[in-house]
Amino acid sequence: MTLSIDPNPATALSPNLKLKHIVQSLPKEVFAKDNSKALLMTLKTIVMVTLGMFAISVSPWYLLPLAWIFTGTAMTGCFVIGHDCAHRSFSNSRKVNDIVGHLFMLTLIYPFHGWRYGHAKHHKHTNKMDVDNAWQPWRPEAYQDAPAWLQVVYQAMRGRLWWLASLPHWAAVHFDWRKFPAGKTRDDVKFSALFVIIGAAIIFPIIIGTVGIWGFIKFWVVPWLVYHFWMSTFTIVHHTAADIPFTPEGEWNEAIAQLSGTVHCDYPRWVEFLCHDINVHVPHHISTAIPSYRLRQAHAIIKANWGEYIKERKFTWEMMKDITDKCHIYEENEFYQSFRDFNSNN
Numbered sequence: 001m002t003l004s005i006d007p008n009p010a011t012a013l014s015p016n017l018k019l020k021h022i023v024q025s026l027p028k029e030v031f032a033k034d035n036s037k038a039l040l041m042t043l044k045t046i047v048m049v050t051l052g053m054f055a056i057s058v059s060p061w062y063l064l065p066l067a068w069i070f071t072g073t074a075m076t077g078c079f080v081i082g083h084d085c086a087h088r089s090f091s092n093s094r095k096v097n098d099i100v101g102h103l104f105m106l107t108l109i110y111p112f113h114g115w116r117y118g119h120a121k122h123h124k125h126t127n128k129m130d131v132d133n134a135w136q137p138w139r140p141e142a143y144q145d146a147p148a149w150l151q152v153v154y155q156a157m158r159g160r161l162w163w164l165a166s167l168p169h170w171a172a173v174h175f176d177w178r179k180f181p182a183g184k185t186r187d188d189v190k191f192s193a194l195f196v197i198i199g200a201a202i203i204f205p206i207i208i209g210t211v212g213i214w215g216f217i218k219f220w221v222v223p224w225l226v227y228h229f230w231m232s233t234f235t236i237v238h239h240t241a242a243d244i245p246f247t248p249e250g251e252w253n254e255a256i257a258q259l260s261g262t263v264h265c266d267y268p269r270w271v272e273f274l275c276h277d278i279n280v281h282v283p284h285h286i287s288t289a290i291p292s293y294r295l296r297q298a299h300a301i302i303k304a305n306w307g308e309y310i311k312e313r314k315f316t317w318e319m320m321k322d323i324t325d326k327c328h329i330y331e332e333n334e335f336y337q338s339f340r341d342f343n344s345n346n
Contacts, residue, residue: 017253017255017256018254018255019254019255019258019286021255022255022258022259022286022302022305022306023286023287025301025302025305025306026283026286026287026290026298026301026302027301029294029297030283030290030294030297030298030301031287031289031290031291031294032291032294033089033090033091033092033291034291034293035091037291037293038084038090038091038291038293041077041081041084041276041292041293042081042100042104044077045074045077045078045080045081045104045274045276048070048074048077048274049071049074049075049077049078049107051070051074052067052070052071052072052074052075052223053071053219055067055070055071056068056071056218056219056223057219064218068222068223068226069226070274071223071226072222072223072224072225072226072227072229072230073226073227073230073270073271073274073275074274075107075108075223075224075226075227076227076230076231076274076275076278077274077275077276078104078105078107078108079104079105079108079110079227079231080275080276080278080292081100081101081104081276082100082101082102082104082105082108082110082112082115083119083278083292084291084292085097085098085100085101085104085112086101086112086115086116086119087288087289088289089288089289089290089291089292090291098112101116102192102195105196106195106196106199108224108227109196109199109200109224110170110174110196111174111175111189111192111193111195111196112192112195113185113188113189113191113192114173114174114175114177114180114189114192114193115174115192117180117185117188117189118133118173118174121133122134123285123288125252126239126254126257126258126261126262126285127239127244127245127246127247127252127257127261127262128246128247128249128252128257129246129247129248129249129252129330130248130249131249132246133173134235134238134239135235135236135239135240136246137158137246137327137328137329137330137336138154138329138330139329139330140329140330140331140337140342140346143329143342144346153168155328155339158324158327158328158339159324159328159339160324162232162233162236162320162323162324163228163229163232163233164228164232165232165236166228166231166232166235167228170228174189174192174193175193175197176193177189177190177193204216204220207219207220230271230275233320234275234278234279236323237263237265237313237315237319237320237323238262238263238265238281239261239262239263240323240327241263241311241313241323241327242322242323242326242327242335242336243311243335244260244261244262244263244311244335245261245335246330246335256309258285258286259282259285259286259302259306259309259310260309260310260311261285262281262282262285262311263281263282263311263312263313264279264280264281264282264299264310264311264312264313265279265281265312265313265314265315266279266312266313266314266315267279267315268315276292276293277292277293277295277296278292280295280296280299282299282302282310283295283298283299283302286298286302325338326338328342329342
């Protein structure tokens with residue numbers, strides 16, 4: 001189906017703008033779930049990961065890095081499928097979403113419901129200072145009061161080791177069901193955590209028994225670390241830039257935060273192909289009901305109507321250097337201050 005894109009001259013940002021106004025500018029077609037496209041999405045990831053594992057098995061040592069990069073990037077597609085399931089944009093069936101989500105996120109040892117509930121908070125409070133849980137910068141007093149070892153960790157995760165930042169987030173946030181509200185939410189999180197813990201306890205010994213410790217590292221650990229590179233990179237780029245503020249709760253506007261507080265970033269096309277266009281992020285924040293295979297259609301329409309307010313980037317190492325050199329600690333007027341500036345002023 002071809003979507004018409006007619007710019008709406010009435011669109012404008014104002015304090016009275018509501019998210020529903022932007023959602024209403026999108027046609028119903030971009031919200032439609034398509035079982036065949038969802039199936040194709042899963043088959044593509046299964047085939048690409050299998051191809052990557054085969055490449056690892058036959059590659060000489062000097063080609064292993066290329067095979068690892070390909071396979072880890074393809075494994076990121078498993079996360080994107082789980083991500084759609086968590087947002088209920090994969091299937092109209094809650095049961096299908098839960099089953100597929102658990103299975104695909106098991107490959108990455110990610111507890112489905114623990115991540116789902118935490119991620120929902122991020123979408124509800126995107127770029128709301130002291131509430132959002134995704135790449136929110138620390139306030140100066142929080143950084144200053146932190147123990148030295150934690151300051152070092154924060155410096156590393158905000159600096160050149162940004163690509164490892166999703167690892168402590170994964171380990172600390174999604175497994176401890178006691179941190180979640182009692183009742184169904186906590187029960188769901190507990191089930192997902194035990195599902196991946198028991199799954200790992202069964203699958204990992206089988207892998208090690210079949211291919212040995214080095215085989216386990218070669219076929220799973222290194223590609224898994226490549227996945228975390230992409231997980232960390234996509235998320236920091238989506239929500240961190242010198243011109244994107246985290247806004248105090250009293251000044252926060254949901255529509256402006258979702259439209260202008262997230263970044264559309266173009267990556268090499270093979271990365272976007274393997275990761276199911278997860279980089280097309282603005283429409284996903286306008287409505288999580290948009291399936292990943294319709295994000296590009298939605299983005300084109302949003303851009304036609306609201307283009308001057310959308311932030312678009314192209315992935316470069318220079319861009320990552322800029323983010324990791326400057327965007328460190330919260331600053332009320334300039335949005336961010338670097339560790340160097342903070343240290344020179346304190």
